[in-house]
Amino acid sequence: GQNIDQPTEMTATEGAIVQINCTYQTSGFNGLFWYQQHAGEAPTFLSYNVLDGLEEKGRFSSFLSRSKGYSYLLLKELQMKDSASYLCAPMDSNYQLIWGAGTKLIIKP
Amino acid sequence: GAVVSQHPSRVICKSGTSVKIECRSLDFQATTMFWYRQFPKKSLMLMATSNEGSKATYEQGVEKDKFLINHASLTLSTLTVTSAHPEDSSFYICSARGTGAQETQYFGPGTRLLVL
Numbered sequence: 137g138q139n140i141d142q143p144t145e146m147t148a149t150e151g152a153i154v155q156i157n158c159t160y161q162t163s164g165f166n167g168l169f170w171y172q173q174h175a176g177e178a179p180t181f182l183s184y185n186v187l188d189g190l191e192e193k194g195r196f197s198s199f200l201s202r203s204k205g206y207s208y209l210l211l212k213e214l215q216m217k218d219s220a221s222y223l224c225a226p227m228d229s230n231y232q233l234i235w236g237a238g239t240k241l242i243i244k245p
Numbered sequence: 246g247a248v249v250s251q252h253p254s255r256v257i258c259k260s261g262t263s264v265k266i267e268c269r270s271l272d273f274q275a276t277t278m279f280w281y282r283q284f285p286k287k288s289l290m291l292m293a294t295s296n297e298g299s300k301a302t303y304e305q306g307v308e309k310d311k312f313l314i315n316h317a318s319l320t321l322s323t324l325t326v327t328s329a330h331p332e333d334s335s336f337y338i339c340s341a342r343g344t345g346a347q348e349t350q351y352f353g354p355g356t357r358l359l360v361l
Contacts, residue, residue, distance in 0.1 A: 166347050178251075178338045178352040179289070186347070223289075231346035237288040 138162045140236030142224055147242045148214055156209045156222050156239045164229020170198050170209045171223040173238065179223055182209070211241075219243045247273045249341045251353030258329055259361055265325045266356045268339030274319040275341035279350060280312070283336045295322055329360040 141159045148154040160168070167186035171179035185191055185200035185207065197210040209222055221238040228234055248271040258264050268278060280292045280301075293309075295301035295316035303309045313325040322341075326333055336357050340350040 169349065171352075176336075178355040181349050181351060184349060227347065232291070232294075233350060235289040235291070237286075 138228060138234050140224055140226065140234060142222075142236055142239045144237070145240045145242065147244060148211075150214055150216060150243055150245050152214050153210065153212050154214060154241065156211075156224075156241065158207045158209075158224030158236075160205050160207070160224065160226045160234070162226045162228040162234055165202060166227040166229065166231055168198075168200055168207050168227065169225045169233060170196075170207075171225060172220050173223060174220045182222075214243050216243050216245070247271075247341070247343075247349075247351040249275075249339065249351045249353040251339055251356055253356060254354060255357045255359075257359045257361065260330055261328055263325055263327045264329055264358060265323055266337055266339070266358075268322045268324070268341065268353050270320045270341040270351075273341075273343050275322075276319065276344045277342045278316055278322040279340045279342070280314060280322075280324050281338045281340065283338060283355075289338070292324075326358065329358070331360045334358055334360045 169184050170182040173179040183198040190199045195212045200207045221240045223238040225233040250269045252267045278295050281289045283289050291304050292307045293301045293303045295314050297316050297319050301314035316322040336355050338355040340352045342348050342350045
């Protein structure tokens, strides 16, 4: 079967760094997306990894290891507005995104 | 990123009526559009995938006669919830993807449906 494993909830302090881990199992693999979803809103695209390694985009970076079925999202210089759910979504062999419940990130002052 | 609009953003209707939700890609051609439903604190649930000019592919358990999807152009898809009931109350979100299968899905802002 296909599944995604992310922590349900994480707490971090404003200004700090947090790493959100994601392990996945899919039927085939065509890359992995990270989305941010604020409460009551639709998801917004953060990053896409298809090759192994780290992709950096401003305060956010995403890492992928295809052999381990593992990815993480790294958020630096945390701001209060970063409080949201973060969704790890691998794409399977049919180019369908597989969705889990995501990780709710709580930022404290 | 690309812009996807959705209308209306919020709708309240009486049980038994039909509701149409529009999803538009504003600055790119969306070969494929997706319709999702999300209940509070739950993960996104894909309802159907639609390709422009062809019939939508519905996920298991989603009634195609109840959730009518039309993707008549490369920039517009509509979802009609027919004979809505209170249990259909949910957050409906569309997303759109360009011509490449590995392209990013961009989401509309969602439509919150409340059926009384």
